[in-house]
Amino acid sequence: MELSRRTFTLNMLGSMLTLSLVKSLAEVEVLANSVRPIVRKWLIEMESATQQLRLGRVKTTEWQSQIESLLSRVDLADLLKAIDFDRLAKTAVFPEDHESAEDVDFSRNKGLPEELSFAPYFYAMRKGAAIVPHGHRNMTSMHMMLKGQAHCWQFERVAEDAQYLTIKPTTDKVSEIGAVTTVSDHKDNIHWFKALSEPVFMFNIGVFRINPSEDFNGRDCIDPVGGEKLKDGLIRARRIELKKAYELYGKS
Ligand SMILES: [Fe+2]
Structure with missing residues (x-):
């Protein structure tokens, strides 16, 4: 009798301890939920695709289709959580004649190297502001619409000289939430976005200096609207300075 009472008491104590331990763990879990490392498969896959690109194991155009398909299948709510969308949206700034990047x-996130192969950004635009028409060299990038609507134009870089780029239009459409576009040296090299609503938020990744031994520059800005129309829909667009591009295209 004595023994069983003791056992009973011990069992009770054990349960109570277990209960309180479970409760505290649950509280810790809730508190630490926002900072708890988690595994996001899509993010690991994005890093792995970019590593392969940097190693020369996948072509830029393959990287583009891999990233586009990966991000068009991703759970948008999880992506927003992963980038801390609420905080970024709250603190976003809206320059008059261009986008902001945070x-x-x-x-x-678990399973990622300390240094990522790509640079991730959060872009914000006020209505009428634009990411001015530009191309890139020795880099790829991805833009994904997170909020609002933006007009998106893309062009192939067909030929170039010191003053002009000959380009061919490939995309001219309104991008809605979830829309993903990419650029590379080999496909859709030039892009241009204009915010049709306020605010427009985008998730962006850039893969800079893919080939370390080749030149890399930020943006080759051009003036497609003022360009000369050639046959087969081609446009001969002059190269312009970033400041001039902001002036011509930055706001409307
Ligand atoms: Fe760009």
Whole structure:
């Protein structure tokens, strides 16, 4: 009798301890939920595709289709959580004649190297502001619409000289939430976005200096609207300075 009472008491104590331990763990879990490292398969796949690109194991155009298909299948709510959308949206700034870019921090995600192969950003635009028409060299990038609507134009870089780029239009459409576009040296090199609503938020990644031994520059800005129309829909667009591009295309 004595023994069983003791056992009973011990069992009770054990259960109570277990209960309170479970409760505290649950509380810790809730508190730490926002900072708890988690595994996001899509993010690991994005990093892995970019590593392969940097190693020369996948072509830029393959990277483009891999990233586009990966991000068009991703759960948008999870992506927003991963980039800390609520905080970024709250603190976003809206320059008059161009977009703003804020760093995205993925360091709390498990399974990623300390240094990512790509640079992630959060872009914000007021209505009428634009990411001015430009191309890139030795880099790829991805833009994904997170909020609002933007007009998106893309062009192939067909030929170039010191003063002009000959381009061919490939995309002219309104991008809605979830729409993903990419650029590379080999496909859809030039892009241009204009915010049709306020605010427009985008998730962006850039893969800079893919080939370390080749030249890399930020943006080759051009003036497609003022360009000379050639046969087969081609346009001969002059190269312009970033400041001039902001003036011509930055706001409307
Ligand atoms: Fe760009």
